[in-house]
Amino acid sequence: MKNLLTLSLAVTLGLGLSSSANALVIDGKLDDWGLSHQWTPTSNNDGRGQYSYNGFTINYTVEDYTRGYDSGQVNPGYGGQAYDAEALYLTWDSANFYVALITGHDPGTPDNPSRNTFGPGDFALSFWNGVGTPTYTYGIETTGNFGQKGGIYQVSGWSKSPYWGGSYITSIAAGAKIGTASLGISATPVTGIGGGPANDKHWFYEFSAPLSAFSFNPGSKVSVYWTMNCANDMIEVDPPVGVDEPPVWALLGLTLPAVFWRRRRSIR
Numbered sequence: 655m656k657n658l659l660t661l662s663l664a665v666t667l668g669l670g671l672s673s674s675a676n677a678l679v680i681d682g683k684l685d686d687w688g689l690s691h692q693w694t695p696t697s698n699n700d701g702r703g704q705y706s707y708n709g710f711t712i713n714y715t716v717e718d719y720t721r722g723y724d725s726g727q728v729n730p731g732y733g734g735q736a737y738d739a740e741a742l743y744l745t746w747d748s749a750n751f752y753v754a755l756i757t758g759h760d761p762g763t764p765d766n767p768s769r770n771t772f773g774p775g776d777f778a779l780s781f782w783n784g785v786g787t788p789t790y791t792y793g794i795e796t797t798g799n800f801g802q803k804g805g806i807y808q809v810s811g812w813s814k815s816p817y818w819g820g821s822y823i824t825s826i827a828a829g830a831k832i833g834t835a836s837l838g839i840s841a842t843p844v845t846g847i848g849g850g851p852a853n854d855k856h857w858f859y860e861f862s863a864p865l866s867a868f869s870f871n872p873g874s875k876v877s878v879y880w881t882m883n884c885a886n887d888m889i890e891v892d893p894p895v896g897v898d899e900p901p902v903w904a905l906l907g908l909t910l911p912a913v914f915w916r917r918r919r920s921i922r
């Protein structure tokens with residue numbers, strides 16, 4: 655009886671959301687984002703925009719360094735594929751934010767500045783009005799070096815890269831835990847994605863975080879940012895639309911036209 659009730663509830667909910675999204679599975683695999691060997695299901699190019707997949711409208715930034723492991727400049731720093739922040743994806747439904755990252759940076763890279771090796775940074779989130787540059791007041795801990803791996807933090811202090819005039823935030827240095835995200839990181843690298851050499855390695859990060867963990871005004875824009883602890887390369891996704899609860903376009907199964915907007919580099 656209980657199982658029957660669960661089933662009928664699931665069917666009812668399923669029907670209610672029939673034109674909306676299927677769940678994204680937080681497993682460190684990005685097939686549920688429509689990504690296999692290209693940066694979007696239909697393009698392999700750098701840029702910013704949106705695509706629709708799996709019932710979601712997915713906002714993305716792609717910035718792929720394609721010269722392999724040659725220590726070249728990934729901007730602003732160097733390191734080639736091993737320090738390439740390649741693509742960042744953001745979507746949401748009425749309950750959760752979903753973020754995916756693709757990077758050439760091995761999540762197991764030791765953090766030892768004296769040996770010139772730098773570990774992964776944390777995800778930074780900002781809710782803002784879209785004017786000027788976002789201030790990142792929330793973080794998702796990726797390593798457990800500060801607090802709990804997968805923890806959602808109200809951040810009161812960020813570590814910054816020792817380079818680039820200390821301009822770029824990297825990892826959570828101070829803050830209060832306000833929730834828990836579901837975080838998945840690929841255990842082994844994937845090859846054959848993007849426009850670089852076929853043996854380039856790529857790692858996937860994926861998380862979901864409940865909208866209810868964050869405090870923001872209806873219609874706020876949300877930006878997500880990630881880099882490694884040297885900030886040799888960074889990536890930010892910055893959708894042009896505000897966060898609505900629930901997103902009307904998702905419920906109606908509508909697709910927003912692709913919109914490209916200016917690239918923002920200065921992160922404070």
Ligand SMILES: [Ca+2]
Pocket residue numbers: 678679680681682683684685686687860
């Ligand atoms: Ca997945």
Ligand SMILES: [Ca+2]
Pocket residue numbers: 718719720735738740758848850854
């Ligand atoms: Ca690359």
Ligand SMILES: [Ca+2]
Pocket residue numbers: 717718719728738739740887
């Ligand atoms: Ca890059």
